Amino acid sequence: MSIQVDQLWIPDTLESDDAADFLAAVEVARRVRLATWGTDDLAYTPVEKLFELRDPYERQVLLAARLDGRIVGVADVSLPLMGDVDVAEFTLDILPEAQGHGVGRALVQAAEHFARSEGRRHLFVDTDHPAATLGDDQGSLLPDSGPGFVPLASRSVDFARRGGYTLERIEQFSSCALPLDSVLEGSLLAEADAANAGRYRLHHWRDRCPDEWLADMAALDSSAEDLTLAEAAQSGVPAAEWEDYDAEALRRAEDIAVAQGRRAVVTAVEHVESGSLVGVTTISVLPQRQDVVFQDETHVRLAHRGNKLGLLLKISNMQQLRDLFPDVRVIYTWNALENRYLLTVNQQLGFRTAGVTGLWQKQLPDLSQPNLT
Incomplete structure (x- = not known):
């Protein structure tokens, strides 16, 4: 199997002749969220994603991984244009059937290379963990700061650790029926x-x-x-x-x-x-x-x-x-686990824990500085 990673062209409209790859990438992200959470409520529609990519405060680039010519993975790279301009944030989506073939590794390497080329050295990536995966007995990983944990048995946790990322903190993801x-x-x-x-x-x-x-x-x-x-x-x-x-x-x-x-x-x-x-x-x-x-x-x-x-x-x-x-019919929210007051308020209102999100970081070396070792 051959893996190719390239930057996606963002079409002007969804009806454009060149919109097919963009639509395929959005569909990959939707299918990944459906597989993770059992619902695609958290997935952007193509129109919503097209709007989001036009945010003047944040440059966003989509990198697509193709397995034998078919788009099976997407890295969404966000580059803030104000404030912390050494930061790059990644969202990685890989279809379940394409995992285990090196697609994730190829995507994250391409995303890191792109971030470095844009002068970004402080990298962030999230991992998602439904509540059903948090009660097993296969061990847990604690963050560098704050309470909470992610399951060691998680494929995404293993992937992040092997890629040199450090678990910084945990956020609770909750939903409430309305x-x-x-x-x-x-x-x-x-x-x-x-x-x-x-x-x-x-x-x-x-x-x-x-x-x-x-x-x-x-x-x-x-x-x-x-x-x-x-x-x-x-x-x-x-x-x-x-x-x-x-x-x-x-x-x-x-x-x-x-x-x-x-x-x-x-x-x-x-x-x-x-x-x-x-x-x-x-x-x-x-x-x-x-x-x-x-x-x-x-x-x-x-x-x-x-x-x-x-x-x-x-x-x-x-x-x-x-x-x-x-x-x-439903409202979703993320909260830092340290914020006990709002978590208690949410519980009173009927919010239920859907899972947690792990926030990971990695610092790239500054290649502009001489190596004195």
Whole structure:
């Protein structure tokens, strides 16, 4: 069997004569997620992937592995264009029937070579582990920081370790069926309201932040001092960008999301006495599937924690989601295992652990420096 890896051409439209390879690559990713999780809810549709590849803040390249001429594996290489510009993030998808033939090795070598050619030395890759694989007795691997583990028996864990990657941390992947039970919803909302005792007021919007709250929202998003290490890591915003995030950057991010067809359902909480926003939560709705949504970051300022504002924000935003998008059947989220409060809130709301994601890293040597050994 012969393996060939090349960079995919990204078509202008899905109807283009040159779109066949792109469509095949998207189908590979869908089939891999279906095999891993038992559902393709986490897979991009071709239209969604085409939109994502046009993100002006992140360059994305698709490398395709062909086995005897057929696309059987894809490496999605993401290169941030702001902040940590020495970083490259890989997503590797290999069809189950193509594993064991060297496809993964060829793909990761090509992805690392491409990253190095772009001046990227700090590499990240994820491995996914459904809940059913976490209870065996074949051993576990602990991350360098934080709680959790991945199963040593996992093929992807073995692959990452043999490739020189180190397990950095673990995130819990959870899902919740919607709509919520009305009795549960009412009792949790009453619990949250009782804890804040009228000192806070909720505000809701879709897609774009109202002008009156723009400065407050930018301040919330740039308040690195209010984040724990786990929250900062989970936010996805490089540390170098926190101080540069302002109202203009927020508007640009909103414009990009709208252009990509994504919708945002947002609930923020105002501290009545100060008149300032002190917490926010967002749910993202993809353009072509309004039955599957994703819980984005939930953040409450340190000085206002302990008032069940996280619970209040999330359950209120779920109510808004139900009113705006009544066809939603499931919401997915990832959480750092250190964030015990939000994990507890999620459990109250009915989230169930679907599995974990291992976050791995590798540092390439700096070939520009002389070897003094």
